[in-house]
């Protein structure tokens with residue numbers, strides 16, 4: 001079972017914070033168009049985790065996504081890592097994103113994803129999300145990642161305490177006892193399609209394949225980071241294979257919105 005997760009953030013203006021605004025806007029529009037087209041072609045609905053400040057910049061693109069039937073969830077507002085926040089600044093960041101999403105889409109989001117999967121066990125994290133009315137979070141990479149990851153976290157979704165909140169960790173592949181990230185992003189750039197498909201086949205409703213991809217990975221033009229050639233090489237190597245892998249994923253394994261999965265397992 002493939003849960004389609006798109007982290008809706010403008011790579012040039014909100015993540016790398018570089019580039020000329022007009023070109024960046026054009027790039028973002030064509031990237032999201034490509035994702036929506038693939039979902040439409042394959043009859044798949046997905047969840048878009050909206051970064052508040054990106055959504056605020058592109059209300060018309062958010063509406064296009066919502067009108068196609070996709071779920072609007074929250075990726076926070078400012079894209080700061082969780083350990084850099086306090087309980088108060090975290091709440092303020094998420095509340096601001098809720099306001100933006102509700103203002104554009106007309107509905108309060110019930111799903112949240114932490115920037116960079118950077119949740120590291122902060123005790124205020126889940127209580128704050130539960131209090132703000134979220135039904136699920138997909139904020140944990142249950143493996144050792146480049147900059148984040150909780151390698152001892154369960155691989156299956158888990159209920160948080162006595163709340164109605166479900167944590168849905170992103171997908172990993174288990175190879176020779178090792179957990180390898182397999183859910184998207186940089187891993188999809190380098191992993192061959194058969195490996196990704198194999199990882200998705202091993203999952204079930206008990207342990208869905210929760211994915212994450214970003215609009216910039218769908219650009220048909222090379223990305224420029226202005227942080228040097230090594231960074232440019234990192235973000236561009238294998239990247240053009242992503243749209244085709246995503247299409248095959250939706251064709252082969254289907255795909256669903258996170259909220260539909262959450263409803264199917266009961267709250």
Ligand SMILES: [Zn+2]
Nearest residue numbers: 007009115116
């Ligand atoms: Zn992000």
